[in-house]
Amino acid sequence: MIRLEKRRMPSQVWTWAAPVVAVLATMVAGGAVFAALGKDPLVAIRTIFWDPLFSEFAFYYRPQLMIKGAPLVLIAIGLSLGFRAGIWNIGAEGQYIMGALAGAGVALAAYPLEAAWLFPAMVIAGALGGWAWAMIPGLLKVTLGTNEILVSLMLVYVAEKILAAMALGLMKNPDGFGFPGSRNLQQYPSATSWIDQAAGLHWGVAAAFIAVIAAYVLLSRHVLGFQIRLAGQAPRAARFAGVNTARLVLFCLGTSGALAGMAGLFEVAGPSGVVSIDFNAGYGFTAIIVAFLGRLHPLGILLAGGLMALTYVGGDMAQANLQLPKAAIQLFQGMMLFFLLAVDVFTNFRLRINLRGAA
Amino acid sequence: MTGTLLAIQGLTKAYPGVLANDAVSFDIGTGEVHALLGENGAGKSTLVKMIYGLVKPDAGRMVMQGAPYAPNAPRAARAAGVAMVFQHFSLFEALTVAENIALGMENPPAMRDLATRIRTVSQTYGLPLDPARVVGDLSAGERQRVEIIRCLLQSPRLLIMDEPTSVLTPQEVAILFETLRKLRSEGVSILYISHKLEEIRALCDTATILRGGRKVATCTPAEKTARDLAEMMVGAVLKVPERHAAPSGDPLLKVTGLSVASPAQFGTALRDISFAVRPGEVLGIGGVAGNGQDELLLALSGELLSRRGMVTVAGQDVSREGPVARRAAGLLCAPEERLGHAAAPDMSLTENAALTAAARMGMLRQGFINWVAARGYAEKVIAAFDVRTPGPQVAARALSGGNLQKFVIGREVLQAPRVLVVNQPTWGVDAAAAAAIRQALLDLAAGGAAVVVISQDLDELMEIADRFGALNGGRLSALRPTAGLSVDEIGLMMGGAHGMEVAHVG
Numbered sequence: 001m002i003r004l005e006k007r008r009m010p011s012q013v014w015t016w017a018a019p020v021v022a023v024l025a026t027m028v029a030g031g032a033v034f035a036a037l038g039k040d041p042l043v044a045i046r047t048i049f050w051d052p053l054f055s056e057f058a059f060y061y062r063p064q065l066m067i068k069g070a071p072l073v074l075i076a077i078g079l080s081l082g083f084r085a086g087i088w089n090i091g092a093e094g095q096y097i098m099g100a101l102a103g104a105g106v107a108l109a110a111y112p113l114e115a116a117w118l119f120p121a122m123v124i125a126g127a128l129g130g131w132a133w134a135m136i137p138g139l140l141k142v143t144l145g146t147n148e149i150l151v152s153l154m155l156v157y158v159a160e161k162i163l164a165a166m167a168l169g170l171m172k173n174p175d176g177f178g179f180p181g182s183r184n185l186q187q188y189p190s191a192t193s194w195i196d197q198a199a200g201l202h203w204g205v206a207a208a209f210i211a212v213i214a215a216y217v218l219l220s221r222h223v224l225g226f227q228i229r230l231a232g233q234a235p236r237a238a239r240f241a242g243v244n245t246a247r248l249v250l251f252c253l254g255t256s257g258a259l260a261g262m263a264g265l266f267e268v269a270g271p272s273g274v275v276s277i278d279f280n281a282g283y284g285f286t287a288i289i290v291a292f293l294g295r296l297h298p299l300g301i302l303l304a305g306g307l308m309a310l311t312y313v314g315g316d317m318a319q320a321n322l323q324l325p326k327a328a329i330q331l332f333q334g335m336m337l338f339f340l341l342a343v344d345v346f347t348n349f350r351l352r353i354n355l356r357g358a359a
Numbered sequence: 360m361t362g363t364l365l366a367i368q369g370l371t372k373a374y375p376g377v378l379a380n381d382a383v384s385f386d387i388g389t390g391e392v393h394a395l396l397g398e399n400g401a402g403k404s405t406l407v408k409m410i411y412g413l414v415k416p417d418a419g420r421m422v423m424q425g426a427p428y429a430p431n432a433p434r435a436a437r438a439a440g441v442a443m444v445f446q447h448f449s450l451f452e453a454l455t456v457a458e459n460i461a462l463g464m465e466n467p468p469a470m471r472d473l474a475t476r477i478r479t480v481s482q483t484y485g486l487p488l489d490p491a492r493v494v495g496d497l498s499a500g501e502r503q504r505v506e507i508i509r510c511l512l513q514s515p516r517l518l519i520m521d522e523p524t525s526v527l528t529p530q531e532v533a534i535l536f537e538t539l540r541k542l543r544s545e546g547v548s549i550l551y552i553s554h555k556l557e558e559i560r561a562l563c564d565t566a567t568i569l570r571g572g573r574k575v576a577t578c579t580p581a582e583k584t585a586r587d588l589a590e591m592m593v594g595a596v597l598k599v600p601e602r603h604a605a606p607s608g609d610p611l612l613k614v615t616g617l618s619v620a621s622p623a624q625f626g627t628a629l630r631d632i633s634f635a636v637r638p639g640e641v642l643g644i645g646g647v648a649g650n651g652q653d654e655l656l657l658a659l660s661g662e663l664l665s666r667r668g669m670v671t672v673a674g675q676d677v678s679r680e681g682p683v684a685r686r687a688a689g690l691l692c693a694p695e696e697r698l699g700h701a702a703a704p705d706m707s708l709t710e711n712a713a714l715t716a717a718a719r720m721g722m723l724r725q726g727f728i729n730w731v732a733a734r735g736y737a738e739k740v741i742a743a744f745d746v747r748t749p750g751p752q753v754a755a756r757a758l759s760g761g762n763l764q765k766f767v768i769g770r771e772v773l774q775a776p777r778v779l780v781v782n783q784p785t786w787g788v789d790a791a792a793a794a795a796i797r798q799a800l801l802d803l804a805a806g807g808a809a810v811v812v813i814s815q816d817l818d819e820l821m822e823i824a825d826r827f828g829a830l831n832g833g834r835l836s837a838l839r840p841t842a843g844l845s846v847d848e849i850g851l852m853m854g855g856a857h858g859m860e861v862a863h864v865g
Contacts, residue, residue, distance in 0.1 A: 224726065
């Protein structure tokens with residue numbers, strides 16, 4: 001008989017081994033999927049995980065890793081605060097869009113003005129845009145007790161509609177010969193988020209590293225971080241300790257919204273450049289996987305963000321070189337979360353195999 | 360008494376690190392009420408689980424009426440005529456009495472027949488109970504009757520009762536004892552687990568005392584004094600707490616007309632509760648579980664807010680303030696549930712020390728927690744209250760219940776509160792630790808604090824409280840000095856026997 005036995009203390013080893021095991025299991029299962037599609041699994045896995053870093057064209061792909069990783073890390077850091085407190089913001093994608101629209105709106109309104117204050121103003125507008133969008137589920141939860149998962153998720157689709165309306169209407173490039181999409185902010189020196197495009201370095205990368213450090217300090221040293229952890233682990237003990245639940249909900253949703261909004265702004269003012277209908281690339285959803293893969297720990301998220309960026313960049317390579325369908329890559333990313341949640345059981349439980357049968 | 364029903368011979372059960380039962384042997388006679396006595400951790404539950412088929416012994420055997428008895432599951436135990444009433448009820452609150460009983464039966468009869476049988480059994484054995492009532496509306500005593508009737512419907516030969524009186528008023532205890540005596544006269548054997556010595560002396564024919572997994576003695580309890588039994592249980596001479604406080608001065612805690620709704624679905628709303636506690640005074644609040652104890656603690660800790668003027672600490676109105684402001688005013692609390700309420704299970708003791716002590720013990724600077732100070736405070740609590748743990752880095756859930764309770768009480772006491780409110784301070788704690796906790800509460804009062812002890816252990820309240828009141832249906836009885844209070848008076852304050860209008864002892 002096989003049964004699970006609860007550990008007296010959560011296993012430290014498994015806490016950190018689980019993501020590694022999950023990634024390995026994903027490689028095996030993903031390899032099987034690729035084999036079923038008629039591709040050589042070893043080549044596919046090497047293309048995704050190895051080539052972007054160490055092949056002869058790696059000089060081209062390495063900057064891509066930072067570009068893909070930065071928004072994931074920035075959003076996942078914000079989400080992890082809420083997830084730790086048991087506040088489930090699933091709508092980072094919508095906050096990302098609204099932040100991009102708000103920040104780009106400032107730039108497009110100021111065009112063609114060149115000024116040093118413009119970019120900081122865009123960052124603030126981007127953060128506020130994402131924050132305001134996250135405040136909708138936050139305020140509804142606090143005042144009416146609605147479920148933030150549903151509200152934040154549904155607001156993603158509202159945000160997508162607004163994005164489409166903006167790209168086709170208000171923000172459309174007047175010099176764009178009627179094509180949808182805004183002016184290209186990459187070509188607007190005061191508004192671009194690029195620091196060094198060739199190196200893949202933009203302000204979002206810097207913001208992601210700052211967010212990692214700030215979140216680490218908040219969670220380990222500050223009383224607010226303590227309250228976040230407490231509220232997630234033992235809600236009744238948190239109330240006994242005097243944690244103001246409503247304020248915590250607003251803080252966590254607001255912070256994750258602001259960070260997602262900033263990620264959107266950095267993206268639209270840099271790598272993407274243009275407010276277009278399909279400018280959002282699903283970072284807001286993928287960041288949920290990154291947050292859990294990183295154990296909701298800031299440093300873990302940094303590593304997980306890098307890994308996830310690798311599957312994006314490597315996935316693109318696999319698509320181009322091996323003709324793997326895009327859905328297979330998304331399946332691969334989803335499997336990672338799936339395996340992580342499954343392997344996570346061993347953090348709190350121990351497997352007992354009793355060959356003598358039922359006692 | 361004619362012969363032996365169940366002979367227990369050398370039962371041994373080891374768990375990793377502990378020998379829960381070490382070659383325990385005794386006989387339960389037919390038609391005998393046999394007490395199983397011992398402290399927490401003495402091995403009572405393990406022994407009973409082996410008899411009921413929940414745990415398989417490592418060594419030893421049992422013989423029931425001459426035939427070997429080795430149940431491998433509770434179902435087998437029930438088939439052999441062994442029934443058990445657990446301390447914690449397994450009832451669905453939203454279902455009726457009859458539905459709950461049907462759920463626990465192997466082959467439940469039609470609902471109408473079952474209701475008739477429930478009525479018959481309830482009248483025969485003097486256990487007033489209406490099969491159509493919803494369990495959520497029943498008192499703890501009535502819920503226990505549901506469990507007992509569920510057992511009696513199986514016509515058991517051996518009825519095991521685990522701490523049956525911990526949830527009953529003295530009057531309800533009297534009814535239960537009538538029922539048990541009637542069962543005994545019909546030849547049913549009863550294994551009665553308790554640590555309440557006077558009850559055992561009044562009810563039981565024989566007592567087996569366990570200590571540290573071994574049988575210490577089998578005796579006739581009526582021939583021993585309660586003190587003898589206690590010392591056999593503990594294996595040492597007991598120290599009675601000393602009290603020297605003399606209440607004086609203006610009230611530190613004043614509760615005026617406190618009425619609040621319960622946050623729980625089947626909770627009890629508090630109705631018009633008023634009392635005042637002066638410096639140096641220990642107020643004991645008794646009552647059967649579920650009569651508003653939890654709600655009273657929440658209303659005092661600040662987790663439940665009340666209307667202006669209802670709760671004041673040293674003249675300061677804190678009714679609309681949350682736990683943080685109340686702690687700043689000097690009102691500290693220790694809730695009943697240790698894991699999950701008083702302490703966060705997966706957090707270390709250091710973190711749990713900061714949980715309530717951060718502000719008062721100077722661990723906060725501009726919102727940043729000084730973990731070195733928190734660790735120091737946790738170590739101080741561990742040392743002062745003899746908490747058995749490898750160190751403050753250990754997660755709260757790794758501690759035994761009694762050790763965590765010492766930590767939780769110590770964490771509040773060492774903050775030098777002006778008012779301390781504790782709920783069930785010694786629940787599940789061994790006798791020596793319980794005495795230490797009671798002494799700490801008395802010392803705190805002696806130092807000029809006002810102490811409110813909410814407890815279901817009447818002996819504890821009589822030992823340490825200056826005045827006593829009982830909660831019943833969310834109302835607090837008039838407060839009486841504990842000196843000279845009789846058990847009957849206390850029972851009436853607790854609301855007498857619940858549900859006596861439904862049936863009578865037959």
